[in-house]
Amino acid sequence: MWNDFDPIYDGNKLMEAKCKHCKRVFVAAREVGTSSCLRHMLVCEERAKTYEFLDSMKSTMSQSDPNSSEKWMYDSDRAHFELVRMIVLHELPFRIVEYQGFKKFVHSLNPAFQLVSRTTIRLDCINMFVQHKVTLQDVLQKLDSRVSLTLDMWTSRQVMSYMCITCHFIDEKWKLRKKVIWFSEADTPHDGTNLFNIMLDCMEDWSLQKKRFSPLR
Ligand SMILES: [Zn+2]
Structure with a gap:
């Protein structure tokens, strides 16, 4: 059973x-x-x-x-998880779940699969992001080593500036890991003070201040 x-x-x-x-x-x-x-x-x-x-x-x-x-x-949960992952991975619009063609395609694969609305799938994507963030926060908190933060600016085609912070660290298996931990619109001017303040916000969000002040091992 x-x-x-x-x-x-x-x-x-x-x-x-x-x-x-x-x-x-x-x-x-x-x-x-x-x-x-x-x-x-x-x-x-x-x-x-x-x-x-x-x-x-x-x-x-x-x-x-x-x-x-x-x-x-x-497994309907597994199928739903894969749908959320596909939307995030390929940056698909949330309304894909409401496209007639997509609905028919899914129905042809498995008529038992229950498609949800675009508002629900949007929430599911955000929830998955939050889950992953909590998991990564836990990894960083338990990390025995220091982390390296790299900051980079990026300008979109609409001439909006974004700041991306990447965290590099060595995990317990001595493997180099790389995670994007911050991606936000950056206010002008992009001077040292503003960028430094965003970096501080990021470190606070990820509770990385402790790492910064931890004594050398
Ligand atoms: Zn049943």
Whole structure:
């Protein structure tokens, strides 16, 4: 049954199970048993759609490679994550999710995939940015070494000036890492004082002041 449900634990104790297809949650604690989950599997419409789709895919693929779809499992969260990543990676407009052509394309791949509105996908992109930032902040805070900050100016075609700050550091595996930690419009004049102030804002935002004053090891 765990092909179709995600377990939800309280500490080490299994409490509930969440249907991977429709996201409904059912009690699954040992005392109660999993019968409500098993009953749900028989009636879940989203699950039925997914398996119907998988079957049709298997039948079309069976000639070329009989095993290629055996281990593949549709995961709506994973698909949504990949959509957000694609939009960010290729700087696509958020409204791509509302294009008729895109909707039809996605539907042809998997009719069970639920597309969201452009306002929702925009929020999802921002949330993913925040998550990544928190993760990187944690890495920088726990870092045993110093960091090197590099500042660069960039002018867009609309003659707007931007400042980009890149952070280089050596991680615990002695690998050189490079991360863009700041990208903002820079007010004129682009003199030393203004650039220095932006650099200070950046260091405060990333709590890097401590690093600056840490004694040499
Ligand atoms: Zn379900």
